[in-house]
Amino acid sequence: MTRTLYLVLIVAVSSVAVFYAIRLSGGDAVAAVIQPGTASLEAREQLRELWGLNLPIHEQYFAYMGRLLRGDLGNSLTNNWPISEMLIIHGRHSLLLGGAALLLVFGLGVPLGILASLRRNGFTDISITTLSVGGLAVPNFWLALLMVWLFASTLRWLPSAGCCSPKQLVLPAVVLAMEGLALTVRMTRSAMLENLDRDFVRTLRAGGLSELRVVGRHVLRNALVPIVSLAGLRIGQIVGYALVVETIFGWPGLGQVLVNAVLRRDYAVAQFFSLVLVTLVIVGNWAADLGYLVANPRLRNARSRAV
Amino acid sequence: MVSVTDRPVSPSGHRTDPAPLLSIKGLHTSVRSRGESFDVVRGLSLDVYPNEVLCLVGESGCGKSITALSVMGLLPDPPVRIREGEILFHGQDLVALGNKQMRDIRADSISMIFQDPLTSLDPVFTVGEVMVEVIRAHRDMNKSDARNLAGETLAKVGLPDPITRLDSYPHQLSGGMRQRVMIAMALVLDPEILIADEPTTALDVTVQAQILDQLLTEQRERNMAMLLITHDLAVVASIADRVAVMYSGEIVEQATVDELFENPRHPYTQGLLRALPKVSTVRQQLDPIPGLVPYLQFLPPGCSFAPRCPHALDRCWEEPPELVPDQEGRVFRCFNPQDFTER
Numbered sequence: 001m002t003r004t005l006y007l008v009l010i011v012a013v014s015s016v017a018v019f020y021a022i023r024l025s026g027g028d029a030v031a032a033v034i035q036p037g038t039a040s041l042e043a044r045e046q047l048r049e050l051w052g053l054n055l056p057i058h059e060q061y062f063a064y065m066g067r068l069l070r071g072d073l074g075n076s077l078t079n080n081w082p083i084s085e086m087l088i089i090h091g092r093h094s095l096l097l098g099g100a101a102l103l104l105v106f107g108l109g110v111p112l113g114i115l116a117s118l119r120r121n122g123f124t125d126i127s128i129t130t131l132s133v134g135g136l137a138v139p140n141f142w143l144a145l146l147m148v149w150l151f152a153s154t155l156r157w158l159p160s161a162g163c164c165s166p167k168q169l170v171l172p173a174v175v176l177a178m179e180g181l182a183l184t185v186r187m188t189r190s191a192m193l194e195n196l197d198r199d200f201v202r203t204l205r206a207g208g209l210s211e212l213r214v215v216g217r218h219v220l221r222n223a224l225v226p227i228v229s230l231a232g233l234r235i236g237q238i239v240g241y242a243l244v245v246e247t248i249f250g251w252p253g254l255g256q257v258l259v260n261a262v263l264r265r266d267y268a269v270a271q272f273f274s275l276v277l278v279t280l281v282i283v284g285n286w287a288a289d290l291g292y293l294v295a296n297p298r299l300r301n302a303r304s305r306a307v
Numbered sequence: 308m309v310s311v312t313d314r315p316v317s318p319s320g321h322r323t324d325p326a327p328l329l330s331i332k333g334l335h336t337s338v339r340s341r342g343e344s345f346d347v348v349r350g351l352s353l354d355v356y357p358n359e360v361l362c363l364v365g366e367s368g369c370g371k372s373i374t375a376l377s378v379m380g381l382l383p384d385p386p387v388r389i390r391e392g393e394i395l396f397h398g399q400d401l402v403a404l405g406n407k408q409m410r411d412i413r414a415d416s417i418s419m420i421f422q423d424p425l426t427s428l429d430p431v432f433t434v435g436e437v438m439v440e441v442i443r444a445h446r447d448m449n450k451s452d453a454r455n456l457a458g459e460t461l462a463k464v465g466l467p468d469p470i471t472r473l474d475s476y477p478h479q480l481s482g483g484m485r486q487r488v489m490i491a492m493a494l495v496l497d498p499e500i501l502i503a504d505e506p507t508t509a510l511d512v513t514v515q516a517q518i519l520d521q522l523l524t525e526q527r528e529r530n531m532a533m534l535l536i537t538h539d540l541a542v543v544a545s546i547a548d549r550v551a552v553m554y555s556g557e558i559v560e561q562a563t564v565d566e567l568f569e570n571p572r573h574p575y576t577q578g579l580l581r582a583l584p585k586v587s588t589v590r591q592q593l594d595p596i597p598g599l600v601p602y603l604q605f606l607p608p609g610c611s612f613a614p615r616c617p618h619a620l621d622r623c624w625e626e627p628p629e630l631v632p633d634q635e636g637r638v639f640r641c642f643n644p645q646d647f648t649e650r
C-alpha cells in the first residue's frame with residue numbers, strides 16, 4: 001500500500017517539476033509558433049490569452065492537470081495535431097523498440113550469464129565477460145555510430161535508420177539494449193556463481209537430484225531474485241536511452257517526439273511526453289520494488305503491507 | 308535425552324560382528340591448493356555395521372566432514388578429490404561409481420544431514436516442493452502421493468503441524484524445525500545409512516537434546532546405521548555404540564563407547580576427555596590439550612600427535628605408529644600408551 005501511495009505522490013511531484021522546468025527553460029511558445037514580424041502585438045497577446053499563458057503559473061498547472069485527468073491531452077502548438085493521436089502512433093513504435101530491447105536484455109542476457117557461470121574462467125566465460133565489460137563501457141550514442149558505420153555503411157547488411165521493418169529494428173534495439181544486456185549478463189553470472197557455492201546446493205545433491213535440476217531449477221531460481229527485482233530499473237534505463245537512440249536512428253517513437261518538441265519549443269507536446277517518460281521511469285522503479293517482493297519469498301509476509 | 312545406561316546393548320560392539328554395511332578402506336582424500344596437493348584424509352579405514360551408531364570424533368579440520376563427503380561423492384571437486392582407496396557398500400566400490408549410479412544411492416541408500424539447517428535448505432522453495440522432488444528423483448510416484456509421504460515423514464520426525472509446514476519456506480521455521488525438516492528429507496526414502504555431520508552444533512542446547520533424541524529414535528525404528536560426526540563428547544556419550552577418534556586425517560583410536568570413556572588408550576583421546584569441564588564443587592581450571600593442530604601440508608615424519616603429546620618418545624618423532632589392536636580387541640595408534648588418569 002505504502003509503495004503505491006509513494007508512486008502516486010512521486011508522479012504528482014514530478015508533474016509539477018516538469019511543468020515548471022519547461023516554463024523556466026526560457027523561450028516563448030508564441031514566438032516559436034509565429035514567424036517574427038508576421039503578427040501584430042495584439043494578435044500575439046490574444047494567442048497568449050487563448051493558451052492561458054498570462055495566468056499565474058500555478059493556475060496554469062492546475063488547469064492543465066485538470067484537462068489531463070479528464071482525458072483532454074490538447075493539441076500540438078506547432079501543427080495542431082491531437083496529442084492523444086501522437087501518443088498512440090508513436091507509443092506503438094516505442095513499445096515495439098522497447099519491447100525488443102527488453103527481450104534482448106533478459107532473453108539473451110540471462111542465458112549468456114548462465115553459460116558464463118557454468119564455464120567459469122573458460123574461453124566462453126572470458127569472451128562473454130569481456131564483451132559485457134565492453135558493452136558497459138561504450139556510451140550508447142557512440143556505439144550507435146559505430147554500428148551504423150559497420151553494419152549500414154560498410155557491410156550494408158542493415159539499414160541505418162527508419163521504421164518499422166524487422167531489419168530496421170535490429171540496430172536501434174541492440175544499441176538500446178546493450179547496457180542493460182551487459183549488466184544482466186554480469187549480474188546473472190555472479191548470482192549463479194554465488195548460489196552455486198551455497199550450502200543448500202550440497203543438500204540437494206545429497207538428495208540425489210540431478211545436476212540439471214540442482215543448477216537449472218534451484219540455483220537459477222535463487223540467482224534470478226536480484227535479476228527479476230532489478231527488471232524495473234532496466235525498464236527505466238531503456239526509457240531514458242530511448243531519447244538518444246530514437247533520435248540517432250530516426251525511429252519515430254516517444255523519445256524522438258519529445259526531442260523534436262523541445263527543439264521546436266512545442267510546450268504542450270514536450271510537457272506531456274516528458275510526463276509520460278517520467279511516469280514510465282517511476283513505474284519501472286516501483287515495479288522493481290514489487291519484483292523483489294515477488295521473487296523473494298522471505299519478503300512475502302511483508303508484501304501486503306508494503307505494496 | 309537417552310543416557311548411556313538405558314541404551315540397548317550394541318549389536319556391533321566388536322569386530323566379530325556380521326559383515327559391515329559400509330567399509331572404507333585406505334581412503335586418501337587430497338586437496339589441491341596453489342598447485343600443491345596434500346592429503347586431508349590419510350589412509351582412513353572404517354567399517355559401519357548394520358544398526359549401529361558410530362561416532363566419528365575429532366577437532367575442527369581433522370577430516371571428519373571430508374570423510375563423510377567422500378562417502379557421499381559430494382566433495383567439492385576441484386579442489387578436493389579422492390586420491391586413493393575404496394568405499395565399499397554392498398560390495399560395490401562407491402569411488403568407482405558413475406554420477407548417475409551415485410545419485411541413485413544418495414538419499415535412497417545413504418543419506419546425509421548437515422550442520423547448519425539455516426543455510427542448508429533452499430530459501431526460495433517450500434519444504435514440500437523439495438521433498439517431493441527428492442522422492443520423485445528415486446521413486447516412480449505421482450506428486451500427491453509423494454507429498455503425502457513427505458507429510459507423513461515430517462510428522463514422524465516430530466515436526467508440529469506437518470501438513471501446513473509442507474507449504475512453508477525455510478525462513479518461516481525455527482532452527483530446530485529446520486533440522487527436523489533436514490532429517491525428514493534424509494529419511495523419507497528409508498536409507499540404510501544416515502550420515503549426520505554435526506547435526507546439532509548450530510542449535511541451542513535444549514533443541515540439541517531433542518534432535519539427538521529424534522535421531523536415535525529414528526535409527527532404532529528403522530534399523531538403520533548412523534555415522535554421527537561430532538566434536539562434542541557429551542553427544543558421543545549419550546548416543547554412540549562405537550567411537551572412532553580422528554586426528555589430522557587419520558583414525559587414532561577406535562573402541563566401544565564404554566571402553567573409550569572408561570579407559571581411553573591414545574594420548575589424544577585422553578586429552579579430549581581431560582579437557583571436558585567437570586561438574587564439581589570446587590571450581591577447576593579447564594585442562595586443554597597444549598599446542599595446535601598441525602598443518603596437514605607440513606606433517607612431522609613420525610606420529611602426527613607427537614608435538615602435542617606429553618609421553619612422546621624419540622621413536623614417536625621418527626616413524627608413524629600403526630593402528631594396532633590390543634588384547635581387548637580395540638585399536639589405537641600409539642607406541643607408548645599410558646593408563647588414563649583424570650588429571
